[in-house]
Structure formats: C-alpha cells, structure tokens
Amino acid sequence: MTARAGQLAALAAELSKGAAQLESQLIELVCELTAIDAPSGSGAETMGPAxxxxxxxxxxxxxxAELLPTPRGDLIEFKVGPAGDTHVLVLGHYDTVWPAGTAAERPAKVVGDSLYGPGTYDMRGGIAAAFSALSLLGEARLPIPVRFLLTPDEETGSACSRERIVELGRAAQCALVLEPPLPAGGIKTSRSGWTVxxxxxxxxxxxxxxxxxRGVSAIDELCDTIVELRGVADADVGTTINVGVISGGTLPNLVAAQATAQVDVRTRSTAEDARVLDALASLRPRRKGAGLKVKQLHSRPAMERSPATALAYQHxxxxxxxxxxxxxxxxxxGTSDANLIAPLGLPVIDGLGPDGAGAHARDERILISSLVERTALLALLLAYPPGRAHSAVA
Ligand SMILES: [Zn+2]
Structure with a gap:
C-alpha cells in the first residue's frame, strides 16, 4: 500500500466511524429540514420563510450563508474552505413539489430503516448529508474551496437560478449534485435532455x-407542421418528440385563424439537442398567408457521460x-440542474443523495443506513474532490 493509499484508507475508516456516530443527529436534521414547506414556483413571499x-x-x-433574492425565492450560498481560484460546487435545491401545509400534515417519521416525509428523498436527505459531511471532515481539512448552492426553483425549471448555477459551474473544478440516486444507490453520470x-x-x-x-387554416398548417416534426424524432439515438398540448380555432364554421401546440423533446446528446433545435428553427409555413413562430419555453440540455465525468466516476x-x-x-x-452545467465540460456527478424511494409521491422516504453512508462518502469526496485531485488517490 502506498503512503497515499494508506492515508485514504485511514481517513475512510475515520469518516465511516464518524458518520455512523452521527446517525441520530442526521435523522434529526432531515426531520428539521422536512418540517419546512417550500412549494416550488409559489413566489418569493411564500419561499422567504423557507x-x-x-x-x-x-x-x-x-x-x-448568503441569501440572494430572486422572484422565485432566495438562492442560498455557502462559501467554505481555503481561498483559491477554483472550487467544488455542491449543488442542491430546497424547493419541493409539495403545497404549503404538507409538512404539518405529513411530518417526517421513522419506520425501521426508513425515514418518511415530503422532500426527504428529493432532496432534504442529500442536503443533510452534505452539510453533515462538511462538519464531519472539518472545514480546515478541505483542500480547495467549496461552494454550496441551494436553489428555490429546480422543480419548476430553474428559470431564476440558472444563471447563478452556470456562473458557479464555470469556475468549478467539479460539481457534486445532491439529487436522489438511481434505485439501489447508483450515481447518475448521464441524464437525458429536456426541452419544451x-x-x-x-x-x-x-x-x-x-x-x-379566402381563409388560411392555422389548424391545417399546424397539423402539417406536426407531421413534419415527427420525422425529426429518432428513437434509435433516444430522441423523442411528444406533442402534449394542442389548441386552436374558435368555432366549427370558421377557418381557424390561430393554433398552438406544446412539444416535449427528449435527447441523449448535445449533438441531438443542436440537431432538433436546427430542425425547429428551419420550420416554415407551407401556406401563403400563414405564419409560424417557435418559442423555447424550457430547456435543460442533455448531460452526456463525458470523459471528465467518466474519470470522476472511477475516482x-x-x-x-x-x-x-x-x-x-x-x-x-429525468433532468436536474446537473444538465445545466454538464455542457461546460467539468466532471458532474449527480445522484449523490441517499437511497430511498417515492420521489414526488406520498410515500417518499430515504434509507437511514444510506443517509449515514452518503455522509461518509460526501466527506471523503470533499477531502479528495474529483478533477485536479485524481492523482492524489493512488
Ligand atoms: Zn430534486
């Protein structure tokens, strides 16, 4: 065993033991955070107390802690560790899909190894693990600065957080995202893109x-456009196109003067994101007198398993x-805010929250054993962050 491997083994043993000793504090912290309602998209006034x-x-x-106001609630930032020109970005969101009053109606409860409650899995458990990991390792042992960013609007598209996420992502050595993992705890090294x-x-x-x-039917024009759009989908490479909403016209005896559709596009690569965008931008109406406008309502680009992310996973x-x-x-x-920073080229590891089940469901829960494990893993990750420090772990 090399000296470095010996150091890693010793720190891993210390952090495993320390995290296990923190179990009851971890449960208490998740319960405390779960008691806070933070309905995504409800506006700054409702989100202020959260x-x-x-x-x-x-x-x-x-x-x-620093609070940066946005129309959808405050961004919460923590800047810890030594000074430096790059940092580890720990990214999470404190909003949930649950309406105001849910926390009081369904308070967190422990049943065996499970901790139930609205937002436990997505993602108060991950937030509790990350901050406990910081205290377990100790700020003095952070090799490079760490920026924690908790956002108020991930569940409703991150319109007000996007700019800050990208800004902090651009300067980061790596990003650790606290979303729930894959079933059985696997981390997420790629995600589909989603554009509406x-x-x-x-x-x-x-x-x-x-x-x-004398009329030009907007509905006929839209139907033909949708048929053309269908040809843009390519299931073989994971590009799907779903026209989920359609409306138009006013009366059966009128040639329709307007029609609209909302289209959901899922992709697996940035190349496909670009191809679909090009195809949509080049759509033209085929009827004289008809007009066509294409507007992007929401976009999270595909998060590819880049070479940097693959290396980070090995690490x-x-x-x-x-x-x-x-x-x-x-x-x-599905998508998360990890999608927003992945195209910047830094290693992005998502799904670092504890294992559990029931995201966005009434039986939402995390496994307490996994909460403890993730706390130790996140602490070790803060000590040996992916990116520049790869070589530090022999
Ligand atoms: Zn989430």
Whole structure:
C-alpha cells in the first residue's frame, strides 16, 4: 500500500466511524429540514420563510450563508474552505413539489430503516448529508474551496437560478449534485435532455361555408407542421418528440385563424439537442398567408457521460471502495440542474443523495443506513474532490 493509499484508507475508516456516530443527529436534521414547506414556483413571499429557516439551520455548519433574492425565492450560498481560484460546487435545491401545509400534515417519521416525509428523498436527505459531511471532515481539512448552492426553483425549471448555477459551474473544478440516486444507490453520470417548445401558427379566418377559399387554416398548417416534426424524432439515438398540448380555432364554421401546440423533446446528446433545435428553427409555413413562430419555453440540455465525468466516476468508485460501499452508476431519464452545467465540460456527478424511494409521491422516504453512508462518502469526496485531485488517490 502506498503512503497515499494508506492515508485514504485511514481517513475512510475515520469518516465511516464518524458518520455512523452521527446517525441520530442526521435523522434529526432531515426531520428539521422536512418540517419546512417550500412549494416550488409559489413566489418569493411564500419561499422567504423557507430560505430563512434553511439558512438558520444550516448556519450551524457554516456561518457563511448568503441569501440572494430572486422572484422565485432566495438562492442560498455557502462559501467554505481555503481561498483559491477554483472550487467544488455542491449543488442542491430546497424547493419541493409539495403545497404549503404538507409538512404539518405529513411530518417526517421513522419506520425501521426508513425515514418518511415530503422532500426527504428529493432532496432534504442529500442536503443533510452534505452539510453533515462538511462538519464531519472539518472545514480546515478541505483542500480547495467549496461552494454550496441551494436553489428555490429546480422543480419548476430553474428559470431564476440558472444563471447563478452556470456562473458557479464555470469556475468549478467539479460539481457534486445532491439529487436522489438511481434505485439501489447508483450515481447518475448521464441524464437525458429536456426541452419544451411552443409552436404558434397564425392563419386567416373566413366563413367555412360561404367563402372558405379566402381563409388560411392555422389548424391545417399546424397539423402539417406536426407531421413534419415527427420525422425529426429518432428513437434509435433516444430522441423523442411528444406533442402534449394542442389548441386552436374558435368555432366549427370558421377557418381557424390561430393554433398552438406544446412539444416535449427528449435527447441523449448535445449533438441531438443542436440537431432538433436546427430542425425547429428551419420550420416554415407551407401556406401563403400563414405564419409560424417557435418559442423555447424550457430547456435543460442533455448531460452526456463525458470523459471528465467518466474519470470522476472511477475516482469516486475508488473512494467508495475505501469506505466499503459498493457504488454503481447509470443513466437517468429525468433532468436536474446537473444538465445545466454538464455542457461546460467539468466532471458532474449527480445522484449523490441517499437511497430511498417515492420521489414526488406520498410515500417518499430515504434509507437511514444510506443517509449515514452518503455522509461518509460526501466527506471523503470533499477531502479528495474529483478533477485536479485524481492523482492524489493512488
Ligand atoms: Zn430534486
């Protein structure tokens, strides 16, 4: 065993033991965080008490909390560790899909190894593990600065957080994302992309019986456009296109002057993101007098398993092995804020939250044993962050 491997083994043993001793505090912390309602998309006024409560509770781990207001609630940032020109970005979100009042209606409860409660799995458990990992390792042992960013609007598309996420991602050596893992605890090294487009077609109205030839049907134009769009999908490479919403016209006896559709596009690569975007941008109306506008309503690009992320996974697997934790990896069909930073080229590891089940469901829960394990793993990751420090672990 080399000196470095010996150091890693010793630290892994210390952190495993320390995390196990923290079990009851970890449970208490998740319960405290689960008691805070933070309905995504509800606005800054409703989210204000949530960000204040998070900053107060997590302020026990670092006094560096800073609240940056947005129309959807505050961004909460913590800056810890030594000075430096790059950092580890630990990314999470404190909003949930649950309406106000849910926390009181269904408070967290422990049943065997499971800790139930709204937001435990997505993602208060991950937040509790990350901040406990910081205190377990100790700020003095961080080799490079760590920036924690907790956002208020991940569940509703991150419109108000996106800019800050990308800004901190651009300067980061690696990003550790606290979303729930794959079933059985595997981390997410790639994610599908998700973009929503709105097509708006304009036509010319006319009486459908008296002089239909004077009209230009926006509905007919939209239907033809959708048929053309179908040809853009490519299931072989994972690109699917779903027209999920459609509307138009006013009365059966009128040639429709307007029609709209909302289109959901899923992709597996940035090349496909670009191809679909090009195809949509080049759509043209085929009827004289018809108009067509394409607007992007929401976009999270595909997160590919880049060479940097693959290397980071190998590194994390080595750390997990030192802790005696098996750790798989895989692809996730859903998106997260990890998708926003993956195209920047840094290693992005998602799904670092504890194992559990029931995301966005009433039986949402995490496994307490996994909460403890993830705390140790995150602490070791903060000590040996992926990226520049790969070589530090022999
Ligand atoms: Zn989430």
């Amino acid at each position: 960000s204040a409560a998070f900053a107060r509770i997590l302020g026990r781990f670092s006094r560096s 487009y709105e097509l708006t077609v304009s036509g010319v109205s006319a009486h459908a019986g008296l002089e239909p030839e 994390i697997q080595r750390l997990a092995r030192a802790l005696g934790q098996p750790l798989g990896e895989g692809h996730a069909g």
